[in-house]
Amino acid sequence: MARKKFYVTTPIYYPNDIPHVGHAYTTIVGDVIARGHKLKGEDVFYLTGTDEHGKKIETAAKKKTKNPKEFVDELVPEFKNAWKKLNIDYDRFIRTTEKDHEKVVLKILQKVFDKGDIYLGEYEGLYCTGCEAYYTERDLVDGCCPIHKTKAEKLKEKSYFFKLSKYKKKLLKLYKDNPNFILPKFRVKEIINRLEDLQDLSISRTSFNWGIKLPFDNKHISYVWFDALLNYLTGVGYLKDDKKFSKFWPADLHIVAKDIMWFHVVIWPTMLMSAGIKLPKTIFVHGYWTFNKKKISKSRGKVINVNELISITGNVDSIRYFLLRETPFGDDGDFSEQALIDRHNNELANKLGNLVSRVSGLIEKFGISKSAPKGVPLDMQDGVFGGKNKLLKKLNEAKIEKLFENYEFDKVLNEIFSFIDICNEYVQNKKPWETRDKKVLYELKESILKIADLLWPFIPESAEKIKKQFSATKIKKSEILFKKI
Numbered sequence: 001m002a003r004k005k006f007y008v009t010t011p012i013y014y015p016n017d018i019p020h021v022g023h024a025y026t027t028i029v030g031d032v033i034a035r036g037h038k039l040k041g042e043d044v045f046y047l048t049g050t051d052e053h054g055k056k057i058e059t060a061a062k063k064k065t066k067n068p069k070e071f072v073d074e075l076v077p078e079f080k081n082a083w084k085k086l087n088i089d090y091d092r093f094i095r096t097t098e099k100d101h102e103k104v105v106l107k108i109l110q111k112v113f114d115k116g117d118i119y120l121g122e123y124e125g126l127y128c129t130g131c132e133a134y135y136t137e138r139d140l141v142d143g144c145c146p147i148h149k150t151k152a153e154k155l156k157e158k159s160y161f162f163k164l165s166k167y168k169k170k171l172l173k174l175y176k177d178n179p180n181f182i183l184p185k186f187r188v189k190e191i192i193n194r195l196e197d198l199q200d201l202s203i204s205r206t207s208f209n210w211g212i213k214l215p216f217d218n219k220h221i222s223y224v225w226f227d228a229l230l231n232y233l234t235g236v237g238y239l240k241d242d243k244k245f246s247k248f249w250p251a252d253l254h255i256v257a258k259d260i261m262w263f264h265v266v267i268w269p270t271m272l273m274s275a276g277i278k279l280p281k282t283i284f285v286h287g288y289w290t291f292n293k294k295k296i297s298k299s300r301g302k303v304i305n306v307n308e309l310i311s312i313t314g315n316v317d318s319i320r321y322f323l324l325r326e327t328p329f330g331d332d333g334d335f336s337e338q339a340l341i342d343r344h345n346n347e348l349a350n351k352l353g354n355l356v357s358r359v360s361g362l363i364e365k366f367g368i369s370k371s372a373p374k375g376v377p378l379d380m381q382d383g384v385f386g387g388k389n390k391l392l393k394k395l396n397e398a399k400i401e402k403l404f405e406n407y408e409f410d411k412v413l414n415e416i417f418s419f420i421d422i423c424n425e426y427v428q429n430k431k432p433w434e435t436r437d438k439k440v441l442y443e444l445k446e447s448i449l450k451i452a453d454l455l456w457p458f459i460p461e462s463a464e465k466i467k468k469q470f471s472a473t474k475i476k477k478s479e480i481l482f483k484k485i
């Protein structure tokens with residue numbers, strides 16, 4: 001039987017500045033999900049990258065008196081380095097300035113045009129460059145963008161339009177027939193309300209020129225979102241590698257935050273419908289992080305970039321752990337250094353670190369039963385061997401798997417850490433340093449190996465260390481995994 005596949009993506013980020021904790025969050029969650037599916041033996045493709053065209057990038061480049069390509073070329077390594085530091089194991093880092101992507105954009109624009117879904121019109125509207133989107137008067141707050149709080153600019157230009165409004169019924173049917181298309185489910189209502197006055201979408205620009213020229217009118221460049229969304233096709237070989245594309249498409253999961261939900265659950269599926277391409281299975285919309293209760297923003301508030309983030313505990317795994325443990329995936333969260341340090345100390349160091357160092361120390365000292373006692377049939381063995389580990393039995397793996405499938409990562413971690421508590425109590429109660437009971441130590445070792453497996457998607461570096469240590473022929477007391485702060 002062919003192996004199951006899983007294709008997961010993050011948004012492609014604007015490389016107009018270095019990545020911060022918000023970008024790191026989405027990319028870490030993507031990595032955790034990708035690793036979780038790898039652990040199940042699936043063929044996984046994990047895509048992330050950068051969104052390099054559009055006015056936002058052009059303006060940022062101008063400020064630095066650079067041309068846009070030069071400008072993004074300098075920022076892209078910042079993203080790649082950040083992801084490397086955070087142990088992100090992606091399969092491709094896509095850049096929308098890459099040739100294969102441009103080809104895809106041209107092809108889809110032509111397809112949608114040939115279908116009769118694109119027409120020339122005139123657009124006058126209020127534009128927020130920060131969002132790269134037009135707003136209606138109604139959406140603005142005192143004439144300002146609700147997200148960036150900056151004044152929306154009045155723009156008027158000849159523009160090609162995509163017949164988005166024609167797809168309203170199809171979208172409603174899509175949400176109804178596929179209850180997992182938008183997750184968490186509470187987001188659906190908001191979208192359905194907004195569909196009420198669904199307008200056609202302006203998909204070309206003439207007021208600047210950093211973008212991909214329309215194949216049917218080279219005086220216009222493609223709207224950056226029409227270009228960017230298509231990265232999900234390019235990323236798995238659309239028009240380039242049929243085998244790969246047919247294996248991985250449709251995407252199983254697009255991860256986005258609520259700021260760009262509309263583009264992913266309304267515009268994106270409609271583009272695909274028009275082009276006659278299968279739709280992704282799920283768009284998971286997560287919440288927004290604040291930093292000490294303040295918006296993460298360069299202009300108004302505090303930005304915490306990836307290097308600053310790592311330097312708080314000096315341990316990448318504690319960041320990965322914290323971000324997934326602190327708030328339910330889907331909700332908003334608040335980041336604070338103290339909260340991170342607390343979880344690092346109280347959970348990773350005191351619970352996990354303590355268990356690992358204590359048990360490895362005891363095993364080093366007293367030895368361990370290595371195999372089943374001779375001549376005793378498996379089902380007669382007393383609670384140690386042959387899957388009859390009494391301690392391990394207290395772990396509800398099926399529940400953990402279910403929680404993971406439901407994207408309830410905070411609960412997954414909670415469940416694993418409850419089992420870690422049980423293991424620590426087991427050591428305390430059984431007192432193997434007095435009894436020198438090698439079976440107890442064996443049970444603990446097996447349990448710790450299991451814990452390492454389950455934690456691997458979240459804290460891969462520490463999990464691998466634990467696995468290596470406890471699989472060795474001679475188990476030795478470990479170096480400290482999480483130094484207390």
Ligand code: MSP
Pocket residue numbers: 010011012013014015021022023025026051228229230231255256257258259260287288289290296
């Ligand atoms: N380029 C577009 C996405 C195109 S996808 C086809 C874009 N880029 S962005 O750089 O602004 O990144 C937005 C994404 O970054 C959010 O959807 C989210 O994944 C992540 N986050 C940015 N700030 C965040 C927080 N404060 N909190 C949580 N996630 C945040 O939009």
